[in-house]
Amino acid sequence: MKHLQEKVFAFLLASLLAATAFAQQAPSIMNIGSRQTTSLDGQWKTIVDPFENGYYDYRLKPYDGGYAQDKTYSDKAKLQEYDFETDKLLFVPGDWNTQRPQLYYYEGTVWYRKHFEYSLEPGKRLFLNFGAVNYEAIVWLNGKQLGKHIGGFTPFNFEITHLLKEGTNSLVVKADNKRIPEAVPTINADWWNFGGITRPVSLVETPSTYIRDYYVQLKKDDTRTIEGWIQLDGNTQSQKVTLDIPELKIKKEVTTNADGYASFQVKAAPLLWTPENPKLYAITITSGADKVTDEIGFRTIRTEGTKIMLNNREIFCRGISIHEETAYYSGRAYSKDHAHTLLSWAKELGCNFVRLAHYPHNEEMVREAERMGFLVWSEIPVYWTIHWENKETYRNAEQQLCDMIARDKNRCNIIIWSIANETPISEPRLTFLANLANKARSLDNVRLIGAAMEKEEVSPGLMTVNDPLDKVLDIISFNEYVGWYDGDSEKCDRVNWTFETPKPVFISELGGGALYGRHGSPQERFTEEYQEDMYIRHIQMLKRIPGLAGTTPWILKDFRSPRRHVPEIQDDFNRKGLVSDKGQKKKAFFVLQKWYEELKEAYKKKSLSKQTIPITPKKKNRL
Numbered sequence: 001m002k003h004l005q006e007k008v009f010a011f012l013l014a015s016l017l018a019a020t021a022f023a024q025q026a027p028s029i030m031n032i033g034s035r036q037t038t039s040l041d042g043q044w045k046t047i048v049d050p051f052e053n054g055y056y057d058y059r060l061k062p063y064d065g066g067y068a069q070d071k072t073y074s075d076k077a078k079l080q081e082y083d084f085e086t087d088k089l090l091f092v093p094g095d096w097n098t099q100r101p102q103l104y105y106y107e108g109t110v111w112y113r114k115h116f117e118y119s120l121e122p123g124k125r126l127f128l129n130f131g132a133v134n135y136e137a138i139v140w141l142n143g144k145q146l147g148k149h150i151g152g153f154t155p156f157n158f159e160i161t162h163l164l165k166e167g168t169n170s171l172v173v174k175a176d177n178k179r180i181p182e183a184v185p186t187i188n189a190d191w192w193n194f195g196g197i198t199r200p201v202s203l204v205e206t207p208s209t210y211i212r213d214y215y216v217q218l219k220k221d222d223t224r225t226i227e228g229w230i231q232l233d234g235n236t237q238s239q240k241v242t243l244d245i246p247e248l249k250i251k252k253e254v255t256t257n258a259d260g261y262a263s264f265q266v267k268a269a270p271l272l273w274t275p276e277n278p279k280l281y282a283i284t285i286t287s288g289a290d291k292v293t294d295e296i297g298f299r300t301i302r303t304e305g306t307k308i309m310l311n312n313r314e315i316f317c318r319g320i321s322i323h324e325e326t327a328y329y330s331g332r333a334y335s336k337d338h339a340h341t342l343l344s345w346a347k348e349l350g351c352n353f354v355r356l357a358h359y360p361h362n363e364e365m366v367r368e369a370e371r372m373g374f375l376v377w378s379e380i381p382v383y384w385t386i387h388w389e390n391k392e393t394y395r396n397a398e399q400q401l402c403d404m405i406a407r408d409k410n411r412c413n414i415i416i417w418s419i420a421n422e423t424p425i426s427e428p429r430l431t432f433l434a435n436l437a438n439k440a441r442s443l444d445n446v447r448l449i450g451a452a453m454e455k456e457e458v459s460p461g462l463m464t465v466n467d468p469l470d471k472v473l474d475i476i477s478f479n480e481y482v483g484w485y486d487g488d489s490e491k492c493d494r495v496n497w498t499f500e501t502p503k504p505v506f507i508s509e510l511g512g513g514a515l516y517g518r519h520g521s522p523q524e525r526f527t528e529e530y531q532e533d534m535y536i537r538h539i540q541m542l543k544r545i546p547g548l549a550g551t552t553p554w555i556l557k558d559f560r561s562p563r564r565h566v567p568e569i570q571d572d573f574n575r576k577g578l579v580s581d582k583g584q585k586k587k588a589f590f591v592l593q594k595w596y597e598e599l600k601e602a603y604k605k606k607s608l609s610k611q612t613i614p615i616t617p618k619k620k621n622r623l
């Protein structure tokens, strides 16, 4: 009886908290796309507020009655100095920089306002989910602050079950992309600081008890055991949950514990996911009134000395780096179509791997890569000169890591979580990154941990990586620009590499710039001929690297950067793309494509020669 009283009290307390105080930022909801959602995408009313007048008073204190109250300026006898009833609109999702010329370089606050109606049946719950807002978002519903989210590339949501109004609801978001030294990333980066509600916004309706999260994958290094867990939210104890994988004839029923959690293991022999055959299995998870479907690929990944082993077969990661930027108009990408265009170019290049730099890309990109057969390197923006000794900075970086893993842990094609890019060596930096690596491994033991370290020229023409971080990582991954930042193209002919640590070598960046259509001598920088010649010589250098297991040259497509100022050549674009920002393939594209074709054939032969032909016991002739 006492136990029941405790449960009832706990449930009442939770409901009271949810109803009175502001909504709590709820833990992430797995697989939004499979749920009952209502999109809030489209045109939102906006106010550009560089001095944050809608939030701080003239003494720089947050004040009640700010823009979040969304007051209509109807009584002209009263003073009101804002009004959302304006023709200043922005599309959501989307960055503001490429939507409005006045906002091209803008860094600061833009207020977004959306009105919507929603009738929620009793016993149902409603969540407000954001795919991402760059960089800081504060959200209000009907004048009540729901909460704040920091980090420009990870999803977040708030439960609004008890905050809905009859008729029109007012949703207000303060989006602020100001760069801050203690932030993640910090104030200096080589990509455009796209601001805004850059990914979709949706209302997610669930039963009172729903399947909030789940994980389904092969057990580490075991291709015959599928394991995972389910987490319910609501009245969750001793609930039945069923996992269905019809194509594998799996129907597994489990019962949740006091925390609404249930784990499982089932024997199975799934066809393993590979880039050549990206097999995905339809799964359904049901519990009570809730049902979620997904598509899961099964594979194992590990290293063996200097080899990367996918499903116990040595692979070479024929990769390319990609920023989350659309083809053609070069704004923040967010859709399946945006993803498909970029990945189709990578496919034409002959890639089986993409480095989604330098931050978690949108979920459509990861899922489209999984369907199209690309292995993925996924990364948090711990980039360059992060404030290693600031506790809040570490907490922010760790939160972004956890959110990235939480969202994509069921995407089999992600094989590397990357925790940093080109960070200067120091004790505080090593501690910061080692803690992130430990955190990632505590959350996920079926992926490799990487980072883009930097190389060192130990003597003229002899290169290596001298970074204590390589003891923490599973691969020796690093960026090098021999032939661009480091010497001219002919330097590639003179360089050799040596590595002590017996781990796979992965070059996460190499390359050089060219403006599409600019032609001249191979010695002239920014001509297609320079880039082509540099790639030819660079690839000959790569072939001499012992233990090279993959590379993701920088970069698939020219992209916007505020650091690139050669007029009529760069004009705010980094020109290291093998494809121009208008989708035109440069000469170097075909140099890399040719090498990848050779590698594909070589590894196919290697794998065939290693292939153990199953010895099937001789069948007795049955008459």
Ligand code: GCU
Pocket: 190, 358, 421, 422, 479, 509, 554, 574, 576
């Ligand atoms: C660095 C960095 C990239 C940058 C590139 C470049 O390696 O990681 O983000 O764009 O160099 O200078 O083009």
